[in-house]
Amino acid sequence: MSAVDLPAVPRVLIAEADPRSRDLLKQVLLSVRCDARLDLCADGQQALQRLAEQPYDLVIADWELSGVDGLGLLRTVRQRRRHPPLPFVLISHRNDSASVREAIPLAPTAYLTKPLNMQGLTLRLQGLLLSAGQTVSCEVPALAPGMTLANFLERRRELADGAPLLTDVQLAVKRSLNPNGLDLKLLEEEVRTDPQITAVLIAAANSAAHHLGEGGQTLSQALHRLGTGQSMNLVLGLALKRSAKLSDPCLADYAERYWELSLHTAEYGRTLARLLDLDQERCYCAGMLHCLGDLALLRCLQEWKQAGGELDDEQEVGEALVTFAAAYGSALRTRWRLPLELRELIAAVYRLGGGVYSREALVMNMAAQLARLTEHEGVEELAISRTARLLKIGLPELMRLRKT
Numbered sequence: 333m334s335a336v337d338l339p340a341v342p343r344v345l346i347a348e349a350d351p352r353s354r355d356l357l358k359q360v361l362l363s364v365r366c367d368a369r370l371d372l373c374a375d376g377q378q379a380l381q382r383l384a385e386q387p388y389d390l391v392i393a394d395w396e397l398s399g400v401d402g403l404g405l406l407r408t409v410r411q412r413r414r415h416p417p418l419p420f421v422l423i424s425h426r427n428d429s430a431s432v433r434e435a436i437p438l439a440p441t442a443y444l445t446k447p448l449n450m451q452g453l454t455l456r457l458q459g460l461l462l463s464a465g466q467t468v469s470c471e472v473p474a475l476a477p478g479m480t481l482a483n484f485l486e487r488r489r490e491l492a493d494g495a496p497l498l499t500d501v502q503l504a505v506k507r508s509l510n511p512n513g514l515d516l517k518l519l520e521e522e523v524r525t526d527p528q529i530t531a532v533l534i535a536a537a538n539s540a541a542h543h544l545g546e547g548g549q550t551l552s553q554a555l556h557r558l559g560t561g562q563s564m565n566l567v568l569g570l571a572l573k574r575s576a577k578l579s580d581p582c583l584a585d586y587a588e589r590y591w592e593l594s595l596h597t598a599e600y601g602r603t604l605a606r607l608l609d610l611d612q613e614r615c616y617c618a619g620m621l622h623c624l625g626d627l628a629l630l631r632c633l634q635e636w637k638q639a640g641g642e643l644d645d646e647q648e649v650g651e652a653l654v655t656f657a658a659a660y661g662s663a664l665r666t667r668w669r670l671p672l673e674l675r676e677l678i679a680a681v682y683r684l685g686g687g688v689y690s691r692e693a694l695v696m697n698m699a700a701q702l703a704r705l706t707e708h709e710g711v712e713e714l715a716i717s718r719t720a721r722l723l724k725i726g727l728p729e730l731m732r733l734r735k736t
Contacts, residue, residue: 334730342383342461343369343386345394347379347393347405352536353446356565357392359572360450363523364457374406376400380408390460395431401523406438407601423448447561449567457682465574472574472638481547481636481643487705489663495528496578497635498591505564514560519567524551526625527594529567530617533558535668536566549674550613571735575634584629588648590630593703597622600699603733611693613648618696619703621670625661626653633661635702684719694723702733 342365348354350731354372361368371386373379376397382707383391383405389410393402399409407418415676422440424431439481442456462468476483504522508515523529525651530551555563570576578584598619605615633652637643665675680693681700691695698719705711715727 336623339366341369341438342389342390343371343391345379345386345388347373347391347397347402348377349374349394349397349451349541352539352566353394357447359569360453361392361457361461364454365461365468367468368461377721378657379405383409390419390421392421392423395422396425403435403438404433406440418583421456421460446566447487447559450565470506472635475636475639475641479641481641481652482647483616484636484641485629485632485652487633489660490655490667492573492628492632492660493573494664494668495624496587496630497526497528497570497576498587498630499523499526499529501529501567505568514554514564515699516560520552520555521565523567524616525595525598525620527620527627528570529621530533531624531664531668531670532566532570532660533563534674535670536562538669538671543628549671550617552613564584575631577640578630578634579648580634580637582643582649583634586653587630590626594620594623596703597696597699600702600733602700603643603694603736604695604723604725605692607725607729607733608691608695610695614674614677615692615699618674618681618692619699620720621665621674622661622678622681622696622700624664625659626657627655628660628664647697661697689722690700690721694719698723698725702730705734 346354346357346361348357348498350372356372358370361370367680371388373382373384376393377399379391379393380400382388386429391405395402395433397405402422402424408421409418409420417439419441421442421444422435423446425446426432427445430567432443441460444453444456450482468652498520501523503627504519505514508519508522513668533551533554534548537548537557548557558566577619578587601615603618629652630649633643633649643649660680665678676690677692677696680689680696682698686695698714699712701717701719702711705714711730712727715730716724720730722727
């Protein structure tokens with residue numbers, strides 16, 4: 333595909349089994365051509381069917397697809413002898429010379445190895461989808477006629493992209509680089525206070541493509557399971573999504589408050605866990621993630637405004653949070669398949685149901701109560717609460733915690 337025959341609006345097929353990698357490819361492509369029409373597939377057979385039904389301007393496929401693999405998909409495309417040949421980007425974990433020699437006779441437009449170099453991928457896509465000097469801008473789709481805020485939020489619940497970013501990811505990655513590449517420990521320190529990054533990395537590490545042994549429940553475990561390349565790509569990819577940052581001052585102020593609550597809960601959870609010889613990092617992550625639904629809802633409220641919807645005052649924002657935030661959080665944790673044990677700790681932040689509780693669940697319940705105290709409230713009532721009795725924590729310990 334040359335500059336003279338570039339389509340006005342390209343149609344692109346992305347075939348990738350891993351949902352996180354598929355979403356990353358989608359976001360990188362849309363950052364180059366926001367107007368592109370995308371079809372996404374999780375297996376080779378579905379991709380073959382799409383290719384039989386639609387003409388495409390570009391195919392991006394993973395070699396390791398189930399059923400018909402990416403190389404088989406490329407072979408089928410080349411057998412159709414289209415002129416000019418259909419641009420085809422083949423992606424694979426295989427970087428050995430034998431695999432490269434196997435692919436070369438089928439003339440892939442590009443052969444990219446995982447973990448992907450996002451800058452290199454972006455440049456490659458720009459060369460395939462943009463003429464020299466061309467840029468493409470896209471307006472946010474307008475709301476459907478008669479759409480109400482309640483209906484919009486209800487529809488977005490199962491599609492929401494999660495919380496807005498509260499960390500400068502470009503700066504975080506830059507600070508985490510050393511002469512030998514990305515330092516995962518430094519990256520963890522840079523992003524550990526961001527609920528969205530924490531949730532996405534834990535979810536990615538527990539996805540089928542990366543699941544080896546027991547699922548990780550902390551940011552550190554997720555980073556080491558994903559490795560440097562995949563971790564960096566996922567973090568950088570989050571910044572490409574629409575509404576990744578909150579630009580509306582009112583919504584940003586709400587987000588700051590929920591972020592501060594998350595931080596305080598996480599810190600109290602970690603301190604209590606250390607005091608009681610429990611898993612500190614798991615408690616910290618649970619505290620960091622418990623406001624994910626509130627933050628995700630604020631992001632959707634910004635999308636509502638960007639699409640032309642009205643949001644009159646703080647009362648309307650507050651009512652939306654009360655009505656929808658809990659459902660948003662539950663939907664996200666389920667859809668992203670966060671580990672059940674971690675979800676149980678997050679649930680304990682809000683309430684303790686009937687039955688037997690783990691000591692970590694009790695810690696999270698107490699951490700949340702401490703985090704929600706105003707500066708004028710003491711800990712005397714907490715000291716005689718059911719949670720304190722079960723943890724065997726008294727007034728002196730709680731007073732020391734409050735002062736730290």
